[in-house]
Amino acid sequence: MEMLVSLSPIILMFVIFYFLLIRPQQKRQKQVKQMQADLQKGDAVVTIGGLHGEVHAIDEQTVVIASSDGVKLTYDRSAIREVKS
Numbered sequence: 001m002e003m004l005v006s007l008s009p010i011i012l013m014f015v016i017f018y019f020l021l022i023r024p025q026q027k028r029q030k031q032v033k034q035m036q037a038d039l040q041k042g043d044a045v046v047t048i049g050g051l052h053g054e055v056h057a058i059d060e061q062t063v064v065i066a067s068s069d070g071v072k073l074t075y076d077r078s079a080i081r082e083v084k085s
Contacts, residue, residue, distance in 0.1 A: 036077045044084040
């Protein structure tokens, strides 16, 4: 019983870290993967590098983005940071 009492602060610290740090990060990663899976041709997107453009074509792992000046660039799906409305 004394051992459990002495380990309780460490156990409590791990529980707090899980709910404050690990769980929210896992939820965010799940949302990003879902957003990247739901990409469609014509969506306005922003890449992790800051390029704003429109999805021109989609493959399983790559996305072709047409920027506003007509340049078409190929990116990995994981490079898409957000879909703009």
